[in-house]
Amino acid sequence: MNSNSDIQQFSIFVTKHACKRARKRYRWNSDTLKRMAIKAFDTGLRRNNTAGYLKIYLDKKFEKYERANNLRVYGETVFVFVHNHLVTVWTLPVQLRPLAKVFRLKYEKSKMAVKSNCAVAVSFMLLKFKETPAYFSEEIYQNVSAVFDYGITFCA
Numbered sequence: 001m002n003s004n005s006d007i008q009q010f011s012i013f014v015t016k017h018a019c020k021r022a023r024k025r026y027r028w029n030s031d032t033l034k035r036m037a038i039k040a041f042d043t044g045l046r047r048n049n050t051a052g053y054l055k056i057y058l059d060k061k062f063e064k065y066e067r068a069n070n071l072r073v074y075g076e077t078v079f080v081f082v083h084n085h086l087v088t089v090w091t092l093p094v095q096l097r098p099l100a101k102v103f104r105l106k107y108e109k110s111k112m113a114v115k116s117n118c119a120v121a122v123s124f125m126l127l128k129f130k131e132t133p134a135y136f137s138e139e140i141y142q143n144v145s146a147v148f149d150y151g152i153t154f155c156a
Contacts, residue, residue, distance in 0.1 A: 011084055012037045018086045025091060026077070037086045040079040044072030045100060049107045054099040073100050 014034055022028040028036065047058045050073075058071050061078070070081035076097055080087045092100055 013085045021088050040072045040074035044074035050103050
C-alpha cells in the first residue's frame with residue numbers, strides 16, 4: 001500500500017450523495033472518503049485494465065451511469081467519478097473480488113516492468129554519453145523526450 005507521500009494530489013471533489021452512500025455502506029466519514037477517493041483515482045483499477053466477467057460488469061455499470069466517465073476499482077469498492085467529481089461508491093460483488101485482485105496484481109506488475117525498463121533506458125543513456133558533458137544534456141533530452149512521446153513516464 002502506498003504511503004501518503006507516494007500519492008499524487010489531485011483536485012477531487014466529493015458530492016453529498018457520495019458522502020451519504022459512503023457513510024451508509026462503509027461507515028466512512030467525509031475525511032476517510034476523500035482520502036480513499038484520492039487513492040482510488042490515483043491507483044485504482046480502471047475499466048480498460050480488466051477483462052472477462054469483471055469487464056462485463058464494469059461495462060454494464062458504465063452504460064447505466066451515462067454521465068460517469070471514470071470507474072475505478074480500489075480494494076473491494078467501485079468508485080464512480082464524473083471527471084474529477086466522486087459521484088457514488090458501492091461494493092464490488094463477492095464473486096468478482098478475486099478477479100479484481102488478480103487484475104490489480106497484473107497491472108501493478110506491468111507498471112513495475114515499465115518503470116524498470118525506463119530506468120534501464122536512462123541508465124544506458126547516462127553511460128553512453130558519460131564522456132561528453134556538453135553533448136550529454138542535449139542528447140539525453142532528445143532521447144528522454146522520445147521516450148515520453150511513446151507514452152512511457154517516469155515516477156519519482
